[in-house]
Amino acid sequence: xxxxxxxxxxxxxxxxxxxxxxxxxxxxxxxxxxxxxxxxxxxxxxxxxxxxxxxxxxxxxxxxxxxxxxxxxxxxxxxxxxxxxxxxxxxxxxxxxxxxxxxxxxxxxxxxxxxxxxxxxxxxxxxxxxxxxxxxxxxxxxxxxxxxxxxxxxxxxxxxxxxxxxxxxxxxxxxxxxxxxxxxxxxxxxxxxxxxxxxxxxxxxxxxxxxxxxxxxxxxxxxxxxxxxxxxxxxxxxxxxxxxxxxxxxxxxxxxxxxxxxxxxxxxxxxxxxxxxxxxxxxxxxxx
Amino acid sequence: xxxxxxxxxxxxxxxxxxxxxxxxxxxxxxxxxxxxxxxxxxxxxxxxxxxxxxxxxxxxxxxxxxxxxxxxxxxxxxxxxxxxxxxxxxxxxxxxxxxxxxxxxxxxxxxxxxxxxxxxxxxxxxxxxxxxxxxxxxxxxxxxxxxxxxxxxxxxxxxxxxxxxxxxxxxxxxxxxxxxxxxxxxxxxxxxxxxxxxxxxxxxxxxxxxxxxxxxxxxxxxxxxxxxxxxxxxxxxxxxxxxxxxxxxxxxxxxxxxxxxxxxxxxxxxxxxxxxxxxxxxxxxxxxxxxxxxxxxxxxxxxxxxxxxxxxxxxxxxxxxxxxxxx
Numbered sequence: 001x002x003x004x005x006x007x008x009x010x011x012x013x014x015x016x017x018x019x020x021x022x023x024x025x026x027x028x029x030x031x032x033x034x035x036x037x038x039x040x041x042x043x044x045x046x047x048x049x050x051x052x053x054x055x056x057x058x059x060x061x062x063x064x065x066x067x068x069x070x071x072x073x074x075x076x077x078x079x080x081x082x083x084x085x086x087x088x089x090x091x092x093x094x095x096x097x098x099x100x101x102x103x104x105x106x107x108x109x110x111x112x113x114x115x116x117x118x119x120x121x122x123x124x125x126x127x128x129x130x131x132x133x134x135x136x137x138x139x140x141x142x143x144x145x146x147x148x149x150x151x152x153x154x155x156x157x158x159x160x161x162x163x164x165x166x167x168x169x170x171x172x173x174x175x176x177x178x179x180x181x182x183x184x185x186x187x188x189x190x191x192x193x194x195x196x197x198x199x200x201x202x203x204x205x206x207x208x209x210x211x212x213x214x215x216x217x218x219x220x221x222x223x224x225x226x227x228x229x230x231x232x233x234x235x236x237x238x239x240x241x242x243x244x245x246x247x248x249x250x251x252x253x254x255x256x257x258x259x260x261x262x263x264x265x266x267x268x269x270x271x272x273x274x275x276x277x278x279x280x281x282x283x284x285x286x287x288x
Numbered sequence: 289x290x291x292x293x294x295x296x297x298x299x300x301x302x303x304x305x306x307x308x309x310x311x312x313x314x315x316x317x318x319x320x321x322x323x324x325x326x327x328x329x330x331x332x333x334x335x336x337x338x339x340x341x342x343x344x345x346x347x348x349x350x351x352x353x354x355x356x357x358x359x360x361x362x363x364x365x366x367x368x369x370x371x372x373x374x375x376x377x378x379x380x381x382x383x384x385x386x387x388x389x390x391x392x393x394x395x396x397x398x399x400x401x402x403x404x405x406x407x408x409x410x411x412x413x414x415x416x417x418x419x420x421x422x423x424x425x426x427x428x429x430x431x432x433x434x435x436x437x438x439x440x441x442x443x444x445x446x447x448x449x450x451x452x453x454x455x456x457x458x459x460x461x462x463x464x465x466x467x468x469x470x471x472x473x474x475x476x477x478x479x480x481x482x483x484x485x486x487x488x489x490x491x492x493x494x495x496x497x498x499x500x501x502x503x504x505x506x507x508x509x510x511x512x513x514x515x516x517x518x519x520x521x522x523x524x525x526x527x528x529x530x531x532x533x534x535x536x537x538x539x540x541x542x543x544x545x546x547x548x549x550x551x552x553x554x555x556x557x558x559x560x561x562x563x564x565x566x567x568x569x570x571x572x573x574x575x576x577x578x579x580x581x582x583x584x585x586x587x588x589x590x591x592x593x594x595x596x597x598x599x600x601x602x603x604x605x606x607x608x609x610x611x612x613x614x615x
Contacts, residue, residue, distance in 0.1 A: 078457035172462035176472055176592070200315070200590035210465070212315035213473040215590040217338045229459040234398025241401045246346075246475025250338045 029138030030093035030114070034074070036081060037119045039270040040096035041068055043130050046146055046272055047139040052090050055082065062264060063271050080104040084111065096133070120270045121207055122188045123154065130272070153275035158192060163288040165222035167195035168253070169267065171208055172228055178208040186227060186267035189274070193281040194288045195223070213247035224253040225260045225285050227267050235261045260285050292564050295557045299571040303352075306578035310348040313582055314339065315590035343473040350471055350479055351578040354539045357486055357531035359573025360493045362546030363553075363565050367500040368524030369431045375547035376532030379434070379525055380441030382543050384414025385536030386467065387445040387452075393463045394452045403466075404478050404537035408485065411533030414441045419525055429518035434525070468594030469542035471581050478538050485534035492527035493566060496520065500562040542577070542596055548603050549573045555610040576603055 035041035036055035044051050045065035053072040057063070072090075074082040081097060081104030088111055097105050098119035105115045118133055120126040127147050134143020169186050170177035180187040181199050184207030191197050200215035226242055228234070238261045248254050262285075266277045282288055311327070312320050318336050325331030326340040358376065365374040376382050388410025392403045421437040423429050453460050465472075499520045502510040507517040532546065553568035554560055580599035585592045 077454075078460075172459070176462075176465035176470065178461065202591055204591075208461075210592045212585055212590040212592050213343055214314045214316040214339050217335050217343065218316045220335070228397050229456070229462070230397040237398045238400065244401075244477075246342050246477060247473040249342070250334070 030136070032090065032092045033094045033096065033137065034082075034087065034090060034092045035096045036074070036076060036101065037096060037098050037269065038063055038265070039120060039126065039129070039272065040118050040133060041065075041071075042272040043118075043133045043146075044096075044137065047134055047137060047142045049137045049139055051096075052092060053082075053087075057265060057269065063266060063273060065272075076101065081108070084108070087111075087113070094136070121183060121185050123192055123274055126270050126272070126274060127151065150272070150274060154192070154278065157275040157278040157282070158194070161194035161282070161288055163286070164194050164196045165286055165288065166198055166219065166252075167223045167225065167286065168198040168216060168219075168221040169195075169225045170227065171268070176210055177226065179211045180227075180267075181207050181209060183207045185270050189267055189277055190225070190281060190286075193278045193286055195281070195286050216248060217250060220251050222252045222256070223258045223260070223285055224248065224251070225262055225267070225281075227262050230261075230263050232263050235263060258285075292557045292559060292568075295553065296564075296568060296571070299553070299568055299575060303571050303575040303578070306575045306582065307348060307352065310351060310578045310582045311340070311344050313586045314344055315585065315592075342475050346476045346479065347471050347473055347581065348578060350538055351581045352574040353479070353486055354471070354535040354542070355545065355573035355575070355577030356570035357489060357535045357573070358542060358546040358577070359549040359553075359569035359571075360490065360566055361528040361531040361535070362548075362573075363550035363562070363569040364493050364496060364500065364524045365528045365546075366550050367504065367560075367562055367565070368496075368521045369434060370504070371431060371435060372551065373547070374435070375543055376528055376535075377442055377543045377547075378438040379529055379532075380414035380418045380438045380445065381411045381529050381532040382536060382541055383442035383445035383449070385411030385533050386541050387414075387448045389466045389536070389540070390449045390452050390463050393466065394456045394459045397459070397462070404481055407537040408482060408533050410445070411536050412529055414445055415525065415529030415533070417441055419522065423518070423522065429521055431521075434521065465594050466540040469540040469596030469599075470584065470592075470594040471539050471577075482534040482537050485530045489527050489530035489534065492523060492530070496524055496527060497562045497566055500524065500566075504560060504562075539577075539595070542599065544596065544600055544603065545573055545576060548607050549576060552603070552607055552610055555613070 033044060033051040034053045035044055035051040038057045041051060041054040042065050045067040050067055051071060053074050054068055055076045056073050074086060076082055079102050081101030084107055092113055094114045095108055096118050097115050099117060108115050116136060118129045120129045127150060130147050131143045134140050167190050169180040169190050171180060172178055181204055182191055182197055187197055198219050198221045200211045202209045202211060228238055230238060239259060242259045243254060253259050312323050316339055318339060322332045322336055323340055326337050362375050366372060385407040388406035389403050392399055392406045418437045418441050422434040427433055499515050502513050502515045503517055503520050510517050549572045550565055550569045553572050554565055557564050557568060576599055580595045580602055583598045584595040
C-alpha cells in the first residue's frame with residue numbers, strides 16, 4: 001500500500017514538472033535593469049538584454065554599443081551616482097553600479113532596488129564579470145559564448161608583440177598627475193599591449209599614485225600617455241604642455257616626441273571593447 | 289637683544305639645514321658629494337644632473353621664496369590690521385587664487401599652462417575687490433571693514449571653487465594637490481612668470497618695516513608722528529596680496545604658514561618689532577616650507593604627498609609649545 005502511494009506521488013510530481021514552464025523554480029531574471037557603468041551597459045547589450053537606462057560616461061558615447069543608442073542616459077555625480085528620484089521613476093529591479101557611487105548604492109538599496117557592483121579593473125576581471133552578469137540576467141549561455149569570443153579577440157590583438165617599451169601612463173592634468181599602476185584598468189591594458197609600465201615600485205589599492213618626477217627621470221620612459229579629463233580639442237595644447245614639462249624633458253619619450261594624450265575613456269573605465277583598445281594602444285602609442 | 293640674535297641664529301641654522309636636506313634628499317638617492325659636484329658645475333651622471341639641476345634646485349629655491357613670502361605676508365598683515373588672526377586668507381587672496389587655479393584645472397584643462405597666471409590674476413582680483421570695498425563708503429580703511437570685506441570675498445570665491453568641484457567631480461583629483469598645497473618639479477618655468485610679483489611684494493614689505501612699528505603705537509600716535517595709517521594699511525595689503533598670490537600660483541593654498549610663522553617668531557623673539565618680525569618670519573617661513581616639502585617627497589618616496597599637512601605637523605607643535613609659555 002505504502003509502495004503504491006509513493007509511486008502515485010512520484011507520478012504526480014513528474015506530471016507537474018512537465019506542465020511547468022521551462023526555467024520555473026530558478027530565480028526569475030530581472031526585467032528592468034539600469035547599468036551605470038559603460039562595462040555593464042555594453043555587456044548587457046552584447047547579451048541582448050538592453051537596459052532601461054544607462055549611466056552617463058566620461059569622454060563621450062563612442063564606446064557604447066549601437067543597441068544602446070536610444071536608451072535613456074542618467075547623469076551621474078560622485079559619490080551619489082544617479083538622481084534617486086529619476087532612478088526610482090524608472091522602477092528598476094536591478095542596478096549594475098560601481099564602488100565609485102558607494103553612497104548612492106546604499107540609498108538605492110534602501111529604496112528596495114537590488115544593486116550589484118561590476119566595474120572591473122583588469123582584463124581577467126572583465127571576463128569573469130561578463131560571465132557573472134550573464135548569469136544574473138539569465139543569459140548564461142550567451143555570456144559563455146561572449147567570453148569565449150572575447151578571449152579569442154584579445155589573443156589576436158596581442159599577437160606579434162615585437163617591442164616592450166617602458167610606458168608611463170598618467171591620469172589627470174594639473175601639475176601633479178597620478179600614475180596608473182598595474183592594478184588599474186589602463187595599467188592592465190597597457191601591460192597586455194606589451195608596455196612595461198613605469199611604477200617606481202609603488203603599489204596601491206586605488207590603482208593610482210602620485211610618483212616623484214625624480215623616478216620618472218631615473219627610469220626614463222620611452223612613451224608617456226596622459227589620460228586627462230578633457231576634450232578632443234584640447235589634445236594639441238595638452239600635448240605641448242606635457243612635452244614642455246622640464247621635469248620630463250630628458251626622457252626618451254619627450255626627446256622622441258612620444259608623449260600622447262588620450263581623451264576617450266578607454267584607458268580609464270573598463271569596457272567590452274578590450275581587443276580594440278589593446279590594438280589602439282599598440283598602434284597609436286606603443287608602436288610595437 | 290641677545291634673545292633676538294639667538295632666535296635669528298637658530299632660524300638661520302634651521303634654514304641652512306632645510307636647504308641642504310631639500311637638495312640632498314629625494315626619491316632617487318644621489319650621494320651628497322655628487323650633489324655638491326653637480327651644484328658646483330662638475331661631475332654626476334646625466335640623470336643625476338637632471339634630477340639635481342632641473343628638479344631639486346628649482347624646487348628648493350621655490351620653497352625658500354614661497355615660504356619667505358608667506359611668512360612676510362602674514363607678518364605685514366598682522367601688523368597692519370593689528371589682528372593676530374590676520375593672514376592672506378583675510379584679504380581674500382587665498383580664496384581668489386584657489387578659484388583661479390581650480391577654474392583652469394576643472395573647466396579648461398586644455399589651458400593648464402595658464403594655471404599660475406590664473407591663480408595670480410584671481411588672487412589679486414580678490415584682494416583688489418577687498419580693498420575697493422574697504423576703502424570706500426563709511427569708515428574707509430578701518431581694520432574691521434577690511435577683515436569683513438576679506439571674509440566676504442573669501443566666502444564668495446570659495447563658493448565658486450566648491451561649485452566647480454561639484455559640477456565636475458571626476459576632475460577633482462587633479463585639484464587636490466593644489467588645494468592641499470604642494471610644490472612641483474616644474475623647473476624654473478613658474479618662477480620665471482611670477483618673480484616680479486615677489487620682488488615688488490618684498491620691496492613693499494621692506495619699506496613698511498618702520499611705518500608698521502609706528503602704526504603699532506595706535507593710529508593717533510602714528511598720525512602725530514607724520515604717518516598715514518590708512519596708507520600704511522593699504523600698502524601692507526598690496527604687499528601681502530602680491531606675495532600671497534604669487535605664492536599660491538606656485539605652491540597652491542598654504543594659508544597656515546602665513547598665519548602661524550609670524551606668531552612663532554614674535555613669541556620666540558619676545559618682541560613685536562617689525563625690524564625683527566618681518567625678516568625672522570621670512571627666514572622661518574622659508575625653513576619651514578623647505579623642510580615640509582622635503583618630508584612630503586621623501587617620507588613615502590617615490591610617492592609624493594601634499595606639503596600642507598606636513599607644514600602643519602611641523603609648525604603646530606612648536607606653535608603650541610610657545611603659546612603655552614607665552615600666555
